[in-house]
Amino acid sequence: MTEFAAVDVIRAKRDGHRLSDAQIDWVVDAYTRGVVADEQMSALAMAILLRGMEAGEIARWTAAMIASGERLDLSTVTRPTADKHSTGGVGDKITLPLTPLVAACGAAVPQLSGRGLGHTGGTLDKLESIPGWRASLANDEFKRQLDDVGAVICAAGEGLAPADRKLYALRDVTGTVEAIPLIASSIMSKKIAEGTGALVLDVKVGSGAFMKDLTAARELAATMVQLGKDSGVTTIALLTDMNTPLGLAVGNAVEVAESVEVLAGGGPADVVELTLALAREMLAAAGLDADPAQVLASGAAMDTWRRMIRAQGGDPNAPLPVARETEVVRAAADGVVTAVDAYGIGVAAWRLGAGRARKEDPVSFGAGVVLKVKPGDPVRAGDALFELRTDDPARLAPARETAAQAVTVGDAPPALTQLVLDRIA
Known part of the structure; x- marks a missing residue:
């Protein structure tokens, strides 16, 4: 591999030039090995944020991130594989009912998930509220469960795209999280490395989402869809509304309980709607002809959920954790609810202890x-x-203030909004 001086790569991007394939390959590999220092990669990430990247640069950067680690081979899995990735939101428990539902329809769903940070929740945190459930699986366990159950939700192994793990932590503390080339390559390097054949992206838009406006969300979605296609993964993106929390429950155990309601044939209408919309896209991308609404109604998805939880050491019959302190906040006057701001509710849940400010926080x-x-x-x-x-009564007052500002009661009903805003393929 050709050697470069890190400062020359930084200057090239700072001055608006296209990085060569050789420069990209070297800088990603050298950063992973510790040859390029954090302060140098910080400067390069900021240059990428300010100057952007061409499509070819993003594709090469993504390939270099994948090449920094192992790539799972799922060719021995007997079912067609399909996965979903959400860019994160408030009350977004969709992975929980969706994964067993799509598996019950005949696909294998290799769902590598993460933990929450700030106002957005993490799938692994939610599932760890189930007694005994474990997030870490060895590769052979992962493949065996995919074949036996058809559904796995677990943490990404240390060997998958280690460059991304290192760069993600750096972006978080250097104000460069918002760089679309770096967001797209971060998400897609892990998803391509996990070996899935089809991928549906749920790109959230709104106050509780990472992307606040539709234009930026479309750019991110189109970039990721192209990266997937270039790597031979059938990729589709739905842009979905995240101005209002999904469902009624925002937290960990409370979201698991709501997901089980959906699998039992009930649950909030918006959670059911988005679960079915994403399931239809995943099944079509995997080449499967099944009606997820019928499968959900049959109870087969619930059966798969219980098998999936048991396979990872969890007890699907065990009572979920219950907080020690509760407080109900009531309306001060008659009216109609005009808004429930997703960001405000997410922050309130975080202040109550459902989320974390730093990765190492419980x-x-x-x-x-x-x-x-x-x-x-x-x-x-x-x-x-x-x-x-x-669990901590001292947390109630600040959370109450934040949540109360998020729920608005007025005289006139709000305009109707769509849950699915756009589709990019």
């Missing part, structure tokens, strides 16, 4: 916010708006 499994209303619901004075749950 989470409270029972903490969270349970909404009693959604936008458009009429309320009378004294009606419950939301319930706060925490």
Whole structure:
């Protein structure tokens, strides 16, 4: 591999030039090995944020991230593989009912998930509220469960795209998280390395999402779809609304409970709608002709959920953790709910202990916010708006203030909004 001086690569991007394939290969490999220092990669990440990257540069950067580690070979899995990735939101528990549902329809779903940070929740944190469930699986366990159950939700192994793990932590503390080339390559390097044949991206848009406006979300979605296609992965993106939390439960155990309601044939309408929309896309991308609504109604997805939880050491019958302290906040006057701001509710749940400020922080499994209303619901004075749950009573006051500002009651109902805003393929 050709050697470069890190400062020359930084200057090239700082001055708006296209990085060569050789420069990209070298800098990603050298950073992973510790030859390029954090402060040098910080400068390069900032240059990428400010100057951008061409499509060819992003593709090569993604390939270099994949090449920094191992690539799973799922060719021995007997079912067609399909995965989903969400860019993160509030109340976004969709992976939990979706994974067993798509598996019950005949696909194998290799769902590598992460933990929450800040106001957005993490799938692994939610599942770890189930007694005994474990997030870490060896590669042979992972493949065996894919064949036996058809569904795995677990943490990515240390060997998958180690360059991304190192760069992600750096971006978080250097103000470069927002760089679309780096977001796209971070997500897609892991998803391509995991070996799935089809991928559906759920790109969230709105106050509770990472991408606040539709234009930037479309750019990110189109970039990721192209990266997937270039790597031979059938890739589709849905842009979905995240101005309002998904469902009524925001937290860890409370979201597991709501997901089980969906698998049992109930649950909030928006969670069911998005679960089915993503399931249809995943099945079509995998070449499977099945009706996920019928499979959900049959109870087969619930059976797969229970098998999946048991396979990873969890007890699907065990009671979920319950917070020690609860407080119901009620409407002060008659009216109609005009808004439930996703960001505000996410921050309130984080303040109650459901999330973490730093990667190493613990989470409270029972903490969270349970909404009693959604936008458009009429309320009378004294009606419950939301319930706060925490193990630490000192957390109630700051969470109450934040959540109360997030729920708005007015005189006129809000305009109707769509959950699925766009589709990019």
